[in-house]
Amino acid sequence: MTDNTTRLDHIVLWVRDPLASAGFYEKAVGLEPVRLADFSAGEAPFPSVRVNEETILDLMPSAMAERMTMLPGAAESSGHPVNHVCVSLPADGFDALRGRLERQSVPVTDVSHNSFGARGLAKRSFYFRDPDGNVFEARHYD
CATH class of the missing domain: 3.30.720.120 (Signal recognition particle alu RNA binding heterodimer, srp9/1)
Structure with missing residues (x-):
């Protein structure tokens, strides 16, 4: 594809x-x-x-x-649910998402670095769950 x-x-x-x-x-x-x-x-x-x-x-x-x-x-x-869904954002969107999740008291994982994805190695990524247990990864490449 x-x-x-x-x-x-x-x-x-x-x-x-x-x-x-x-x-x-x-x-x-x-x-x-x-x-x-x-x-x-x-x-x-x-x-x-x-x-x-x-x-x-x-x-x-x-x-x-x-x-x-x-x-x-x-x-x-x-x-x-699927294992997880990954969303890619620009660096400022990544930081804004993490901040919103933390303000809503949504547990987030530590930030990891250089994880592989569709566009190569992401600079930073982290995971969180929605209220139904679906796992999401957020990352940025820039």
Whole structure:
């Protein structure tokens, strides 16, 4: 997948409370909610948060697991988050994210250096969890 036209569109996270999760991602992580009002009004099956202009995180209610019949075994994936999702930010965004998480009393790991990723070695990275146990890594390359 080295074609420059391939982009990450969205990641679906199983969450217990989509509204609370959207609040976490907005306040602690700094991501803009998408379709939150539509979800609250019952007009959308789940809300999302925007990572960037091309990528969103869908906050899928774990109660919808039994409706995931598009592929054998899909319903059983509920409650089994991926190992982690990594977001890459510029250095100032990295520092701002860590500060927001700390102000929200979200536990974060120590900062590590020179971990390998899609763009080579990242200067700094750290990990944190969302309220549903999904693990995120934040890093910057610049």
